[in-house]
Amino acid sequence: MSTDYLPIGSHEVIRALHDLEPDVVAYLPGFPLNEVVRALEESDHPFEVVPVASEFDAVGIVIGLAQADGYGVAVLKDKGAYVAAQLLAEEGDWPGLLIIGLDADGRGSYTCSVELPDVLRDLKLRVEIPETQDDIYETILDAAESSRDEHRLACVVLTEDLLLSSHPPGKPEVEPTGEADWDELLRAIDFYDTVAVVVGKGVLGDISRDLPAFTSSLNDDRDALDRLVEILESLGLDVRLYCTKHASKFLPGIPPTGVNTGNVVEEELLVLVGASYDTFAVDFRSDFVVSVNPDPDAYAHRVADARFVMTLSDFVRELEYRSRK
Secondary structure, eight states: OOOTTSOHHHHHHHHHHHHHOOSEEEEOOOTTSHHHHHHHHHSOOSSEEEEOSSHHHHHHHHHHHHHTTOOEEEEEEHHHHHHTHHHHHHHOSSOEEEEEEEOOOTTOOOHHHHHHHHHHHHTTOEEEOOSSGGGHHHHHHHHHHHHHHHTSEEEEEEEHHHHHOSSOSSSOOOOOOOHHHHHHHHHHHHHOSEEEEEEOOOSBOOOOTTOOOOBGGGTTOHHHHHHHHHHHHHTTOEEEEEEEHHHHTTSTTSOEEBTTTTBOOOOSEEEEESOSOOTTTOOTTOSEEEEEOSOTTOHHHHHOSEEEOSOHHHHHHHHHHHHHO
8 A cells, every 4th residue: 555645644644554453444534634534545454444424423333343342443533522522421431542633733723623632531531642743653553552451442633734744743934925936836827737726714804793704815805816817817727716615605606625525626736825724625746836825824835836925915916917027
């Protein structure tokens, strides 16, 4: 099995599962474990892979296997642990392993994610949180061993930066947008025939009168997105416009894309607008990735070939000016 295409952290999860050799790995798709799930679905493994309809089912399989002297692993996202909380509280004294993806970056964007490890500990479960990508493999194997020794479920909680980055985790160091970024972008526009523009949820702007928030990258200006499409088309590109599933509620009329929608962008030239790190939309084999986001800490900036730390409106104005030169 080759998982060389995976980000380092996700690769380490699959490597650990192969050496652990449980009887079953039950899973649900979900950020930030979507690349782990893709590897589970597309590759051969020394264990049975079982997709399930709910996190409750995944945890139930692990507990049921333990009751039959087997060993199981459940792969689920953080919010799924809350779904299965009652079962975890009542039946947590069986050996098994939960690998949980924490949907929270260094800015602590989601309170329920940040608090999850303490919630699991309150349920008397063992919780391990690797600090580096190099720690993931041993942490998973050690947690599995402890679950057998202690006859209790163990949890390995993995943050999105460990799972999805191909670089050391931590706060991304993004240089201010410079001439090199513009030069690389214009060369890519000349080279490719097709571009996928994917709008992510990004950093939410003001919410007022119970109306949906717009991504700050759009600067509350949908016209800028339409103008971007026009400019790219005028430069000879076939433009395919998408948004991530999470952004679709804010952007009616734009089709969602991603592994959680059954429609994954595969274009070689990819422009991410307002994405923190929407790997639902990203094919890691994309040849050239552009990130447009005013948030300098957005993870998309770290992996992009050209980074533009600005609102979409500012980006469009500058691109229009430069394309006319």
